[in-house]
Amino acid sequence: MLRYISRRLLSIIPLLLAISVISFILIRVAPGDPIITYEDPRGGRQVPPEELERMYEKLGLNDPLHVQYWRWLRNVLRGNLGYSLTTKRPTMEMIMQRVPNTLRLTVVALITTLLLAIPLGVMCGRYQNSLFDQVISAITFVGFSLPNFWVALMLIYLFGVNLRWLPIMGMASVGGNSFWATLKHMVLPVSTFVLVDVGGWMRYQRAGVIEAMQEDYTRTARAKGLPERVVFFRHVWRNAVLPIVTFLGLSLSSLIGGAFLVEFVFAWPGMGRLGVEAALARDYPVVMAVTMLSSLLIMMGNLVADITYALVDPRIRYD
Amino acid sequence: MKSKRIPLLVTGCLVIALVASACAPAATPTPKPKPTAAPKATAVPATAVPTPKARGTLKYSIYWEPPVKNPIFEGVSGDMAWFFDPLIRFEYDGSIVPRLAESWEYDPEGLEWTFHLRTNVKWHDGEAFSADDVVFTINKIEDPDIASPVLSYLQVSGENIQVQKVDAHTVKFTLPQPYGPFLTNLTNVGIAPKHILENVADMEISDFNQQPIGTGPFRVTEVVDGDHWTLEANDDFYLGKPGLAGLFIRISGDTEAVVAALKTGELDIAETEEITHLDWFKQEGGYTIYTCTPGGGALLFLNLLEEPLFKDVRVRQAMAYAIDRQGIVDTITYGYAVVAHAAIIDKGFSAWASNPNVTRYDYNPEKAKDILGEAGWTDSDGDGILDKDGKPFRFTTTMQSGYATYENTVAVIQANLKQVGIDMQIQALERSAFRALRADKARADKTQAMFSGAGIPFDPDLMYTTYHSSMYPGGSVNLYGYRNERVDELLDNGRTTVDREARKPFYIEAQQIVADEIPYIPIYFYWIGWVVNDRVKGLPKPEDLGGVDPTYYIGWFAERLSIE
Numbered sequence A: 001m002l003r004y005i006s007r008r009l010l011s012i013i014p015l016l017l018a019i020s021v022i023s024f025i026l027i028r029v030a031p032g033d034p035i036i037t038y039e040d041p042r043g044g045r046q047v048p049p050e051e052l053e054r055m056y057e058k059l060g061l062n063d064p065l066h067v068q069y070w071r072w073l074r075n076v077l078r079g080n081l082g083y084s085l086t087t088k089r090p091t092m093e094m095i096m097q098r099v100p101n102t103l104r105l106t107v108v109a110l111i112t113t114l115l116l117a118i119p120l121g122v123m124c125g126r127y128q129n130s131l132f133d134q135v136i137s138a139i140t141f142v143g144f145s146l147p148n149f150w151v152a153l154m155l156i157y158l159f160g161v162n163l164r165w166l167p168i169m170g171m172a173s174v175g176g177n178s179f180w181a182t183l184k185h186m187v188l189p190v191s192t193f194v195l196v197d198v199g200g201w202m203r204y205q206r207a208g209v210i211e212a213m214q215e216d217y218t219r220t221a222r223a224k225g226l227p228e229r230v231v232f233f234r235h236v237w238r239n240a241v242l243p244i245v246t247f248l249g250l251s252l253s254s255l256i257g258g259a260f261l262v263e264f265v266f267a268w269p270g271m272g273r274l275g276v277e278a279a280l281a282r283d284y285p286v287v288m289a290v291t292m293l294s295s296l297l298i299m300m301g302n303l304v305a306d307i308t309y310a311l312v313d314p315r316i317r318y319d
Numbered sequence B: 001m002k003s004k005r006i007p008l009l010v011t012g013c014l015v016i017a018l019v020a021s022a023c024a025p026a027a028t029p030t031p032k033p034k035p036t037a038a039p040k041a042t043a044v045p046a047t048a049v050p051t052p053k054a055r056g057t058l059k060y061s062i063y064w065e066p067p068v069k070n071p072i073f074e075g076v077s078g079d080m081a082w083f084f085d086p087l088i089r090f091e092y093d094g095s096i097v098p099r100l101a102e103s104w105e106y107d108p109e110g111l112e113w114t115f116h117l118r119t120n121v122k123w124h125d126g127e128a129f130s131a132d133d134v135v136f137t138i139n140k141i142e143d144p145d146i147a148s149p150v151l152s153y154l155q156v157s158g159e160n161i162q163v164q165k166v167d168a169h170t171v172k173f174t175l176p177q178p179y180g181p182f183l184t185n186l187t188n189v190g191i192a193p194k195h196i197l198e199n200v201a202d203m204e205i206s207d208f209n210q211q212p213i214g215t216g217p218f219r220v221t222e223v224v225d226g227d228h229w230t231l232e233a234n235d236d237f238y239l240g241k242p243g244l245a246g247l248f249i250r251i252s253g254d255t256e257a258v259v260a261a262l263k264t265g266e267l268d269i270a271e272t273e274e275i276t277h278l279d280w281f282k283q284e285g286g287y288t289i290y291t292c293t294p295g296g297g298a299l300l301f302l303n304l305l306e307e308p309l310f311k312d313v314r315v316r317q318a319m320a321y322a323i324d325r326q327g328i329v330d331t332i333t334y335g336y337a338v339v340a341h342a343a344i345i346d347k348g349f350s351a352w353a354s355n356p357n358v359t360r361y362d363y364n365p366e367k368a369k370d371i372l373g374e375a376g377w378t379d380s381d382g383d384g385i386l387d388k389d390g391k392p393f394r395f396t397t398t399m400q401s402g403y404a405t406y407e408n409t410v411a412v413i414q415a416n417l418k419q420v421g422i423d424m425q426i427q428a429l430e431r432s433a434f435r436a437l438r439a440d441k442a443r444a445d446k447t448q449a450m451f452s453g454a455g456i457p458f459d460p461d462l463m464y465t466t467y468h469s470s471m472y473p474g475g476s477v478n479l480y481g482y483r484n485e486r487v488d489e490l491l492d493n494g495r496t497t498v499d500r501e502a503r504k505p506f507y508i509e510a511q512q513i514v515a516d517e518i519p520y521i522p523i524y525f526y527w528i529g530w531v532v533n534d535r536v537k538g539l540p541k542p543e544d545l546g547g548v549d550p551t552y553y554i555g556w557f558a559e560r561l562s563i564e
Helices: A002-029 A049-059 A065-077 A091-126 A129-143 A147-162 A179-213 A216-223 A228-240 A244-250 A252-257 A260-265 A273-278 A284-310 B006-022 B132-142 B181-187 B255-264 B275-284 B313-322 B324-332 B348-353 B365-374 B404-419 B431-439 B464-466 B486-494 B500-517 B548-555
Strands: B057-062 B089-090 B096-099 B099-105 B112-117 B164-167 B171-172 B218-224 B229-232 B246-253 B268-271 B287-292 B296-300 B392-400 B423-429 B448-453 B520-525 B530-531
Touching: A002 A065, A002 A284, A049 B530, A065 A284, A065 B520, A091 A129, A091 A179, A091 A228, A091 A252, A091 B464, A129 B164, A147 A179, A147 A260, A147 B255, A179 A244, A216 A228, A216 B275, A228 A244, A244 A284, A252 A273, A252 A284, A252 B423, A260 A273, A273 A284, B057 B268, B089 B181, B089 B313, B096 B099, B112 B132, B132 B164, B132 B171, B164 B313, B218 B246, B229 B275, B255 B268, B255 B275, B255 B530, B275 B365, B287 B486, B296 B313, B296 B404, B313 B404, B313 B486, B313 B520, B324 B404, B324 B520, B365 B548, B392 B404, B392 B520, B404 B448, B404 B520, B423 B431, B431 B448, B448 B548, B486 B500
Parallel strands: B057 B246, B392 B423, B392 B448
Antiparallel strands: B089 B096, B099 B112, B112 B171, B164 B171, B218 B229, B229 B246, B268 B530, B287 B530, B296 B448, B296 B520
């Protein structure tokens, strides 16, 4: 197992290098650059060409691409992700400020989603095609099919504008950075994630249960006279939870990567907004850092999924 | 290159909308009587602030955050104005009023300008402000190692303006040549504290940029990255105690959410250009709506250099007649924008230089067809597209995608031109891609026409960037190298003359020539909509703002605001 893990970890290195080369080239060949793009939208001022030239020179954007890449790579290996071209702040610091904001939303949303989806999925699978199954399935299908920004706006209008129960934007209100204030600000974005995501997870769980109920080992368990409760929880559910574990590993990257649209609507300063806004502004160091981080997370997520798979399912062995 | 075409369907719908609106009376909503709206506080004294018993916190929203909060890297006409001051500033009537400077004078030639600074100004950390801060700031902005984007405000034709200290509270600026827009430009140059920044090794990455210390009416107490800033009143402010206890500035994303937050009171002021939103607030009452035309023009730039289609002035005039600019203003902008006849708008800071009598191209498709016929363009093969010497009148306009008002405008232009037999295609590019192309020196070889905005004219000298021949091909908005020696001369004279009355005739004549030659077709001066909760006091009424964008105004005289 350990050999397997270390082999997988080692294979991540060349992959990351390849990804870094490709994304470095891609972001540079995209039309536009950070200086032309940087402009106060209200200012309407044009930067004179000599000034532009000076700024390119200063940022090293006039050097050949491979020189720039090598410089970037050397700095990254020394643990320096560079400075943002727009805010001039260390990229690492910007990311480290955003990650907790995002985790706060995504982790709470994921836990809530699972707490809802697993029991619902189990019930729907156990009593397949019952009225309960049909109603719940219909509801979750609706949620599943709605775009998250639309759900977000509807929640805003219902709970923010009409009922006035909850704040709409950001992480804090005037004078309120307290735990309680933040919690109130989290309710709507977290609900958006839950409403949209619960359907998917519920369906995985339901499908898993239905499949496991038809397996031979379940029939065997019933045949040898085990009580239904034991049959269900020891034999059916333990197998049905496997796909959930896989998807959990795969969703690791989106936990930290955030969700741009939801963050955008609720003015939540998370990683999704950081990444998209950096890409629009052609803020190369930030784009590279966010890309590398999410690539790393996706690979780690796959690895974690494979490992937990082995832990949960004794049939799987890596040697 | 990513690009997308605006579907024909959209165009069709807009044409129908245009036709429909031509039949119906102007689509302005009937203002309902507002039973709740009390008469608002009106005239605001220039400096003294009536301090209410309990001072409130204003909740304000911005979409774009100045990334580096340091006046050495960022102009102070936007949200930097809450905490940084320039030497002088525009009053909303367009006059220039003292800020850090108390008074100023200049020699008869306009080469040496002396500013007398206030003696009672303190930085937010309690240190006294002096001439050293001014000299330090200007020198830093002009430092070639710093490559400050603010530099162009301190240059005359590429040469730096020099500054020197006369005594502790007097500074003298020396200009390489007389320069009309000098004061205007100076309103955007904020002063930074020498005593803090002189010891900073690399100013660009200094912590100061996120925890700024200024002289303005508010001090920054907290910046939560990407979420909000908290500002607190600077009670030692040199013009008296601000009327607000503080500010909560939300960095927002989606306009719908911003409007919702304004309805719930989570925000007090918000920007929206969505007419349905403005109507809602109008009906609801309790809000004041500012629809301002800051004067930035949106133009259809024609490739005069490489595209034979546009070399004939008659063709350009015919195109201007063919485009229903009033219709566009009425339907796409609901009457809020202003049709651009002259190059300078007759509202806002440059209104004094606007020419009301330039040649007008009122919508007249028949006349357009006649002129095109005279120029040799006829539909000889009967395909609905004009042609000449076997070549159809067909070209592509490149624009930035994502801004619905512009996209709809160009779609209507396309439909209008189609009516007179001109086939205009639309290429919409993502923001960065468009800006790269617009700044590309070879753009005349790569594009045939562009739809783009020009800047906001704080000074009529803005015409220089669009119409002076020296502004091509560098990063400016004379996109396709318009050149007229008389216009060059007039704009040079306007720039190198200091007195307003003496400058005026130059701009009047230049606008007339440009309107006759119509190198680029001005469509409208765009507009900005703001909704302000009536709890906010101290803002002038919309009609008193004279077309000045209140976003600027709000920060410029932040000490005058208060909230119930």
